[in-house]
Amino acid sequence: MFLKRKKELIDFDFCVEKNVLGAVKDFSRKISSKFIVLDEKEGSYRVILKKHSKIYTYDFTLMRGKNFNEDLYLRDFTINMLALNVLGRNNPVIDSFHSAGDIKRKLIRTANQDVLRQDPLRILRGFSFMINYGFKIDRNTQKSFIRYKKLLKKVSGERINEELFKIFNNCYSYDAVKRMEELRIIDEIIPQISRTRNVYQGGFHHLDVWRHSLETLREFEMLYRKYIVHKKEILNYLNEPLAEGRTRTQIIKLACLLHDIGKPIAKNKKGNRTIFHTHEKIGMNLAENIAKKIKLSLREKDVLKKLIFWHLRPGYLADQAPPTKRAIYHFFRDTQEEGVSVILLSLSDWRATRGPLTNMVKRKRHERIMLKLIDHYFEEKKKKPLPKLLDGYDVMKKFNLKPSVLIGEILKKIKEEQVLGKVKTKKDAYTVAKKVIKEASHD
DSSP, rough: OOSSOOOOOEEOOOOOOOOHHHHHHHHHHHHOEEEEEEETTTTEEEEEETTTEEEEEEEEOOOSSSSHHHHHHSSSSSSGOOOOOOOOOOOOOEEEOOOOHHHTTTTEEEOOOOOHHOOTTHHHHHHHHHHHHHHHEEEHHHHHHHGGGGGGSSOOOHHHHHHHHHHHTTTTTTHHHHHHHHHHHHHHHHGGGGGGGGGOOOOOSSSSSOOOHHHHHHHHHHHHHTTGOOOOHHHHHHHHHEETEEHHHHHHHHHHHHHHTTTTOEEEEETEEEEEETTHHHHHHHHHHHHTTTTTOHHHHHHHHHHHHHHHHHHHHHTTTOOOHHHHHHHHHHHHHGGHHHHHHHHHHHOOOTTTTHHHHHHHHHHHHHHHHHHHHHHHHHHHHOOOOOHHHHHHHHHHHSSSHHHHHEEEEEHHHHHHHSSOHHHHHHHHHHHHHHHHHHH
């Protein structure tokens, strides 16, 4: 109401002075809905109403403190300390903590710093409000964030990722992450980040590992705002949910921050060159632990690991200039559904690399090839699947083979040659199978 935003209200919070359960029962009966217990000890209940394909939630909580103002005082920020008196006629708005003024000034401020100690997640929530409403965080509140940031380690992974992904949901999330970095709050969520600071990367880079990772996030969001938003196919792909309420875009943003997480361990010297051999594999393993800690879903974890493991591959592909059809086939065969995500990460990674040794001719060629590969991916998706020429039983019968890993390798090779237009008949397929069997016998 104070922000003058047109938004349908579907979530309501009620503070009840006494007999909260009685109020919940009466209300749920009145609207013919059921209620669930959120926290019986704290007197917290939820009534859920399904109406016109929408879900409305009504949360009822027993008043905390001696009076209503004391209850409001226990909320996170002043902007959330506004209330409406449902019985009020002339002046229904309750504003005891200058909330309206803070909303007008676009200021996130705690009235009671102790609420951060009681629930440290409110620190992350502050950055979520900051980025999603275009507000700024009060200086004293920032100092309180620093004072209580260590307590974030005690917050469950599920709650951490809920707020983190609210931040990633904004197309300017870099600004919030940058502020979290300046206050060293990001380290409390992902401790592995601290090791990437001040890790020099050689002449191709102008930033250390961590600042480069931050810059990669910034470049991805710039790419998203300037290019991707105009490409319907890419947008639909990125908006695919990987978990309830979370999309592929948000996981790519996390991958931007973590794609070089393995470099501090992999760092080595080869003559005058700084090298990071196998950092993508080390990073993938570190990402497994990070994903478990912040409770990503199995699919989100799998996508994150693939992005980190394959993020160098598009660069190798572009080095061929132009890449062969077989190389392109191998890339999408290996990266599967995440091929486009890997390419977008690679584009952002390369754009964030601007050291004195950077070759701008090579950079432009890389971008040109990568954008063509994205088009190729969506063109191939529209094509009808090629007919299966042989199955495993056909191969075993023809060559008198038993079930083994070799059968799978034969079928994989036949499919590859078929996609490349080199196999069109069963006879062609059997010729390929014979060749694979012959090569395997020599091994």
